[in-house]
Amino acid sequence: MPEKDDGLCQQICDHPEVVDVVRQSMPQDGAQEELAQLFKVLGDQTRVKILNALCRSELCVCDLVSVLGMNQSAVSHQLRVLRDTRIVRSRKQGKNVLYSLDDRHIAELIRIGFEHVQEGRR
Amino acid sequence: MPEKDDGLCQQICDHPEVVDVVRQSMPQDGAQEELAQLFKVLGDQTRVKILNALCRSELCVCDLVSVLGMNQSAVSHQLRVLRDTRIVRSRKQGKNVLYSLDDRHIAELIRIGFEHVQEGRR
DNA sequence: TTATCGTATGAACAGGTGATCATATGTAGG
DNA sequence: CCTACATATGATCACCTGTTCATACGATAA
Numbered sequence: 365m366p367e368k369d370d371g372l373c374q375q376i377c378d379h380p381e382v383v384d385v386v387r388q389s390m391p392q393d394g395a396q397e398e399l400a401q402l403f404k405v406l407g408d409q410t411r412v413k414i415l416n417a418l419c420r421s422e423l424c425v426c427d428l429v430s431v432l433g434m435n436q437s438a439v440s441h442q443l444r445v446l447r448d449t450r451i452v453r454s455r456k457q458g459k460n461v462l463y464s465l466d467d468r469h470i471a472e473l474i475r476i477g478f479e480h481v482q483e484g485r486r
Numbered sequence: 487m488p489e490k491d492d493g494l495c496q497q498i499c500d501h502p503e504v505v506d507v508v509r510q511s512m513p514q515d516g517a518q519e520e521l522a523q524l525f526k527v528l529g530d531q532t533r534v535k536i537l538n539a540l541c542r543s544e545l546c547v548c549d550l551v552s553v554l555g556m557n558q559s560a561v562s563h564q565l566r567v568l569r570d571t572r573i574v575r576s577r578k579q580g581k582n583v584l585y586s587l588d589d590r591h592i593a594e595l596i597r598i599g600f601e602h603v604q605e606g607r608r
Numbered sequence: 609t610t611a612t613c614g615t616a617t618g619a620a621c622a623g624g625t626g627a628t629c630a631t632a633t634g635t636a637g638g
Numbered sequence: 639c640c641t642a643c644a645t646a647t648g649a650t651c652a653c654c655t656g657t658t659c660a661t662a663c664g665a666t667a668a
Contacts, residue, residue, distance in 0.1 A: 559645095
């Protein structure tokens with residue numbers, strides 16, 4: 365019995381047009397690698413905490429150390445990672461270095477991310 | 487010379503009110519950990535590629551293997567990670583398993599992420 | 609200058625991660 | 639039943655990551 369209805373997927377596998385369309389509309393490898401790199405840097409609890417703090421106020425390193433309750437060295441190392449990825453920016457003021465979010469996208473990614481995880485808690 | 491103007495940060499460090507406000511308005515540790523976990527899962531090139539493909543169409547595993555040009559085992563392993571994190575969902579159809587994005591947040595995170603990395607290319 | 613404070617950095621080590629290989633499970637057809 | 643196909647899973651291993659410790663750098667004040 366030729367129950368053809370059984371599968372979009374059969375058709376895709378047998379007639380790979382859809383696969384071809386998807387493959388050809390995929391972003392370039394380089395862009396996808398950069399995107400993965402961005403998310404990878406966001407994907408660490410210490411860095412998430414730093415960014416959440418910077419969402420609220422520009423802060424110097426010792427402030428972040430105080431807020432996070434962590435080793436100064438650990439915070440500095442992570443700030444370097446965030447700076448190198450252009451997720452935060454820094455400016456000097458006297459002995460201190462003040463950090464802030466680099467651009468509006470970062471706060472938005474965090475906001476949407478929270479929306480997603482909070483929906484999951486239902 | 488009491489040049490008091492030299493620093494917001496001095497004031498913050500000496501008078502930790504701002505730090506306290508920030509600390510008290512921080513999300514709970516659990517929520518931040520979940521957020522970091524979400525980004526961590528998004529922060530891998532193979533998984534980013536899978537999600538970009540699923541942004542375009544619901545696809546079965548063999549389609550994804552074809553689009554990504556990767557080992558079936560590697561793809562299945564990553565799909566499991568994505569499923570466990572509720573980033574994708576799956577449904578069975580005959581011999582195949584069709585995967586799709588779990589909810590609208592995922593596509594939006596990818597879109598905003600791309601916006602950010604593309605601004606960086608200027 | 610010297611001392612001190614704020615920050616950055618290098619080394620080292622433990623723990624985690626992703627690809628591969630081999631194999632298992634499950635489903636449909638003959 | 640047996641076979642073929644689609645997918646999932648466990649083990650292994652090379653590689654990467656985050657924290658800590660020690661220390662260096664740079665700016666300010668005495």
